[in-house]
Amino acid sequence: MEPVYQLTNVTKAYSGRQILNIGQLDIYPGEILAVVGPSGAGKSTLLRLLNFLEAPDSGSIYFNQQPVNDQNVPLEIRRTVTTVFQNPALLSGSVTANLLFGLRLRGQNDGQKEVGEMLERFGLAALRRSPAHTLSGGEAQRVALARALILKPSVLLLDEPTANLDPYNAEMIESVIRGINQTHLTTIVLVTHNIFQARRLADRVALMLNGEIVETADTQTFFENPRDSRTRRFVRGEMVW
Numbered sequence: 001m002e003p004v005y006q007l008t009n010v011t012k013a014y015s016g017r018q019i020l021n022i023g024q025l026d027i028y029p030g031e032i033l034a035v036v037g038p039s040g041a042g043k044s045t046l047l048r049l050l051n052f053l054e055a056p057d058s059g060s061i062y063f064n065q066q067p068v069n070d071q072n073v074p075l076e077i078r079r080t081v082t083t084v085f086q087n088p089a090l091l092s093g094s095v096t097a098n099l100l101f102g103l104r105l106r107g108q109n110d111g112q113k114e115v116g117e118m119l120e121r122f123g124l125a126a127l128r129r130s131p132a133h134t135l136s137g138g139e140a141q142r143v144a145l146a147r148a149l150i151l152k153p154s155v156l157l158l159d160e161p162t163a164n165l166d167p168y169n170a171e172m173i174e175s176v177i178r179g180i181n182q183t184h185l186t187t188i189v190l191v192t193h194n195i196f197q198a199r200r201l202a203d204r205v206a207l208m209l210n211g212e213i214v215e216t217a218d219t220q221t222f223f224e225n226p227r228d229s230r231t232r233r234f235v236r237g238e239m240v241w
Helices: 043-050 095-105 112-121 137-149 167-184 195-201 219-224 229-235
Strands: 005-014 017-027 032-036 058-063 081-084 155-159 187-191 204-209 212-218
Touching: 005 043, 017 043, 017 212, 032 043, 032 195, 043 155, 043 187, 081 137, 095 112, 095 137, 112 137, 137 167, 155 167, 167 187, 167 195, 187 195, 195 219, 204 219, 204 229, 212 219, 212 229, 219 229
Parallel strands: 032 187, 032 204, 081 155, 155 187
Antiparallel strands: 005 017, 005 058, 204 212
Protein backbone atom coordinates (compact mmCIF):
# COMPACT_ATOMS: atom_id res chain seq x y z
CA MET A 1 0.00 0.00 0.00
CA GLU A 2 1.42 3.36 -1.04
CA PRO A 3 1.45 6.02 1.70
CA VAL A 4 -0.73 9.12 1.51
CA TYR A 5 2.17 11.11 2.96
CA GLN A 6 5.88 10.37 2.79
CA LEU A 7 8.18 12.64 4.80
CA THR A 8 11.94 12.22 4.43
CA ASN A 9 14.60 14.27 6.24
CA VAL A 10 12.11 17.08 6.89
CA THR A 11 13.30 20.03 8.96
CA LYS A 12 11.62 23.24 10.08
CA ALA A 13 13.05 26.10 12.14
CA TYR A 14 11.74 29.42 13.46
CA SER A 15 14.13 32.25 14.32
CA GLY A 16 17.04 29.86 14.14
CA ARG A 17 15.48 27.33 16.51
CA GLN A 18 14.86 23.93 14.99
CA ILE A 19 11.32 22.70 15.60
CA LEU A 20 11.18 19.63 13.36
CA ASN A 21 13.78 17.10 12.33
CA ILE A 22 11.91 14.10 10.98
CA GLY A 23 14.01 11.43 9.33
CA GLN A 24 11.12 9.35 8.00
CA LEU A 25 7.37 9.31 8.48
CA ASP A 26 4.82 7.49 6.30
CA ILE A 27 1.08 7.92 6.77
CA TYR A 28 -1.15 5.31 5.13
CA PRO A 29 -4.61 5.65 3.55
CA GLY A 30 -7.55 4.92 5.83
CA GLU A 31 -5.56 4.78 9.07
CA ILE A 32 -5.86 6.81 12.25
CA LEU A 33 -2.37 7.88 13.26
CA ALA A 34 -2.11 9.45 16.70
CA VAL A 35 0.88 11.73 17.27
CA VAL A 36 1.66 12.06 20.98
CA GLY A 37 4.30 13.89 22.94
CA PRO A 38 4.80 16.79 25.36
CA SER A 39 4.08 20.43 24.59
CA GLY A 40 6.71 21.96 22.35
CA ALA A 41 7.59 18.65 20.70
CA GLY A 42 6.62 19.96 17.25
CA LYS A 43 3.27 18.19 16.83
CA SER A 44 1.27 21.24 15.74
CA THR A 45 4.05 22.33 13.38
CA LEU A 46 3.91 18.90 11.79
CA LEU A 47 0.18 19.38 11.16
CA ARG A 48 0.85 22.73 9.49
CA LEU A 49 3.21 21.04 7.06
CA LEU A 50 0.76 18.22 6.41
CA ASN A 51 -1.94 20.79 5.61
CA PHE A 52 0.39 22.73 3.28
CA LEU A 53 0.12 25.85 5.44
CA GLU A 54 3.90 25.94 5.61
CA ALA A 55 6.73 24.38 3.66
CA PRO A 56 9.68 22.49 5.15
CA ASP A 57 13.07 24.20 5.24
CA SER A 58 14.65 21.04 3.85
CA GLY A 59 13.75 17.48 3.02
CA SER A 60 10.84 16.18 1.01
CA ILE A 61 7.10 15.71 1.51
CA TYR A 62 5.10 13.63 -0.95
CA PHE A 63 1.31 13.52 -0.99
CA ASN A 64 -0.13 10.65 -3.02
CA GLN A 65 3.25 10.35 -4.75
CA GLN A 66 3.32 14.03 -5.72
CA PRO A 67 5.98 16.37 -4.24
CA VAL A 68 4.51 19.13 -2.04
CA ASN A 69 7.69 20.70 -0.76
CA ASP A 70 6.63 24.31 -1.17
CA GLN A 71 3.44 26.28 -0.70
CA ASN A 72 2.52 26.23 -4.40
CA VAL A 73 0.33 23.19 -3.83
CA PRO A 74 -2.49 22.85 -6.39
CA LEU A 75 -5.96 23.74 -5.14
CA GLU A 76 -7.34 20.30 -5.99
CA ILE A 77 -4.82 18.77 -3.58
CA ARG A 78 -5.40 21.34 -0.85
CA ARG A 79 -9.12 20.62 -0.96
CA THR A 80 -8.60 16.97 -0.07
CA VAL A 81 -7.05 17.87 3.32
CA THR A 82 -8.92 19.61 6.14
CA THR A 83 -7.71 20.63 9.60
CA VAL A 84 -9.62 21.21 12.83
CA PHE A 85 -7.55 23.16 15.33
CA GLN A 86 -7.81 23.07 19.11
CA ASN A 87 -9.35 26.55 19.21
CA PRO A 88 -11.53 26.72 16.09
CA ALA A 89 -12.26 30.08 14.47
CA LEU A 90 -15.96 30.10 13.68
CA LEU A 91 -17.72 32.69 11.57
CA SER A 92 -19.88 35.26 13.33
CA GLY A 93 -23.09 33.92 11.76
CA SER A 94 -25.26 30.98 12.70
CA VAL A 95 -24.26 27.35 13.08
CA THR A 96 -25.90 26.62 9.72
CA ALA A 97 -24.01 29.47 8.05
CA ASN A 98 -20.74 28.03 9.32
CA LEU A 99 -21.48 24.63 7.81
CA LEU A 100 -22.60 26.15 4.50
CA PHE A 101 -19.54 28.39 4.16
CA GLY A 102 -17.10 25.81 2.81
CA LEU A 103 -19.67 24.28 0.47
CA ARG A 104 -20.43 27.65 -1.08
CA LEU A 105 -16.74 28.40 -1.53
CA ARG A 106 -16.66 25.27 -3.64
CA GLY A 107 -19.63 26.33 -5.73
CA GLN A 108 -22.30 24.24 -4.02
CA ASN A 109 -25.09 26.70 -3.35
CA ASP A 110 -27.66 24.24 -2.05
CA GLY A 111 -26.22 22.26 0.82
CA GLN A 112 -29.18 22.16 3.17
CA LYS A 113 -29.50 18.36 3.02
CA GLU A 114 -25.83 17.88 3.91
CA VAL A 115 -26.08 20.47 6.67
CA GLY A 116 -29.12 18.78 8.16
CA GLU A 117 -27.37 15.41 8.21
CA MET A 118 -24.29 16.88 9.90
CA LEU A 119 -26.33 18.73 12.50
CA GLU A 120 -28.10 15.49 13.42
CA ARG A 121 -24.86 13.51 13.53
CA PHE A 122 -23.27 16.01 15.92
CA GLY A 123 -26.34 16.62 18.07
CA LEU A 124 -26.55 20.24 16.91
CA ALA A 125 -29.99 20.31 15.27
CA ALA A 126 -31.50 22.42 18.04
CA LEU A 127 -28.71 24.98 17.60
CA ARG A 128 -28.90 25.37 13.82
CA ARG A 129 -29.97 29.03 14.05
CA SER A 130 -27.84 29.93 17.07
CA PRO A 131 -25.05 32.50 16.58
CA ALA A 132 -21.68 30.84 16.78
CA HIS A 133 -20.45 33.22 19.47
CA THR A 134 -23.10 31.94 21.89
CA LEU A 135 -21.89 28.33 21.79
CA SER A 136 -20.07 26.54 24.56
CA GLY A 137 -16.55 25.27 23.95
CA GLY A 138 -17.77 21.75 23.29
CA GLU A 139 -20.52 22.92 20.94
CA ALA A 140 -18.08 25.11 19.03
CA GLN A 141 -15.67 22.21 18.61
CA ARG A 142 -18.48 20.01 17.30
CA VAL A 143 -19.45 22.73 14.80
CA ALA A 144 -15.83 23.02 13.66
CA LEU A 145 -15.58 19.27 13.11
CA ALA A 146 -18.94 19.17 11.31
CA ARG A 147 -17.82 22.07 9.10
CA ALA A 148 -14.69 20.12 8.18
CA LEU A 149 -16.41 16.81 7.53
CA ILE A 150 -19.18 18.26 5.38
CA LEU A 151 -16.46 18.88 2.77
CA LYS A 152 -15.74 15.13 2.64
CA PRO A 153 -11.95 15.38 2.91
CA SER A 154 -9.82 12.35 2.19
CA VAL A 155 -7.45 13.44 4.99
CA LEU A 156 -8.55 14.96 8.31
CA LEU A 157 -5.97 16.57 10.59
CA LEU A 158 -7.02 17.06 14.21
CA ASP A 159 -5.12 19.17 16.74
CA GLU A 160 -6.21 18.22 20.27
CA PRO A 161 -9.87 17.89 19.22
CA THR A 162 -11.19 17.17 22.72
CA ALA A 163 -8.79 19.18 24.90
CA ASN A 164 -10.59 20.85 27.81
CA LEU A 165 -13.97 19.41 26.81
CA ASP A 166 -16.42 17.74 29.15
CA PRO A 167 -16.85 13.95 28.87
CA TYR A 168 -20.11 14.22 26.89
CA ASN A 169 -18.61 16.34 24.13
CA ALA A 170 -15.35 14.41 24.11
CA GLU A 171 -17.16 11.08 23.76
CA MET A 172 -19.36 12.41 20.95
CA ILE A 173 -16.38 13.76 19.01
CA GLU A 174 -14.44 10.51 19.46
CA SER A 175 -17.47 8.56 18.23
CA VAL A 176 -17.72 10.70 15.09
CA ILE A 177 -13.97 10.40 14.43
CA ARG A 178 -14.17 6.62 14.69
CA GLY A 179 -17.32 6.49 12.56
CA ILE A 180 -16.04 8.70 9.74
CA ASN A 181 -12.85 6.65 9.56
CA GLN A 182 -14.70 3.35 9.40
CA THR A 183 -17.46 4.49 7.04
CA HIS A 184 -15.50 6.64 4.59
CA LEU A 185 -11.95 5.31 5.17
CA THR A 186 -10.86 8.87 5.88
CA THR A 187 -7.17 9.11 6.75
CA ILE A 188 -6.91 10.83 10.14
CA VAL A 189 -3.88 12.30 11.87
CA LEU A 190 -4.72 13.01 15.49
CA VAL A 191 -2.43 15.15 17.63
CA THR A 192 -3.23 14.57 21.28
CA HIS A 193 -1.74 14.80 24.76
CA ASN A 194 -4.25 12.17 25.87
CA ILE A 195 -2.55 8.80 25.58
CA PHE A 196 -5.79 7.08 26.60
CA GLN A 197 -7.52 8.71 23.63
CA ALA A 198 -4.68 7.61 21.36
CA ARG A 199 -5.08 4.06 22.61
CA ARG A 200 -8.85 4.12 22.05
CA LEU A 201 -8.82 5.58 18.55
CA ALA A 202 -5.53 5.01 16.75
CA ASP A 203 -4.35 2.24 14.47
CA ARG A 204 -0.77 3.45 14.92
CA VAL A 205 0.89 5.84 17.36
CA ALA A 206 3.96 8.04 16.85
CA LEU A 207 5.88 9.63 19.71
CA MET A 208 7.45 13.04 19.07
CA LEU A 209 10.17 14.47 21.29
CA ASN A 210 12.17 17.60 20.50
CA GLY A 211 10.90 17.67 16.93
CA GLU A 212 11.86 14.08 16.16
CA ILE A 213 9.78 10.96 15.66
CA VAL A 214 11.16 8.68 18.36
CA GLU A 215 9.02 5.65 17.56
CA THR A 216 6.04 4.69 15.40
CA ALA A 217 4.23 1.42 15.95
CA ASP A 218 0.82 -0.19 15.86
CA THR A 219 -1.15 0.85 18.91
CA GLN A 220 -0.87 -2.42 20.83
CA THR A 221 2.88 -2.63 20.31
CA PHE A 222 3.38 1.04 21.14
CA PHE A 223 1.71 0.71 24.54
CA GLU A 224 2.61 -2.86 25.47
CA ASN A 225 5.99 -3.53 23.90
CA PRO A 226 7.69 -0.32 22.69
CA ARG A 227 11.25 -0.61 21.39
CA ASP A 228 12.63 2.73 22.56
CA SER A 229 13.32 3.37 26.24
CA ARG A 230 11.94 6.91 25.90
CA THR A 231 8.65 5.51 24.64
CA ARG A 232 8.48 3.13 27.57
CA ARG A 233 9.01 6.01 29.98
CA PHE A 234 6.44 8.17 28.20
CA VAL A 235 3.81 5.42 28.28
CA ARG A 236 4.44 4.93 32.00
CA GLY A 237 3.82 8.64 32.56
CA GLU A 238 7.37 9.49 33.57
CA MET A 239 8.95 12.83 32.72
CA VAL A 240 10.93 12.53 29.50
CA TRP A 241 11.66 16.21 28.73
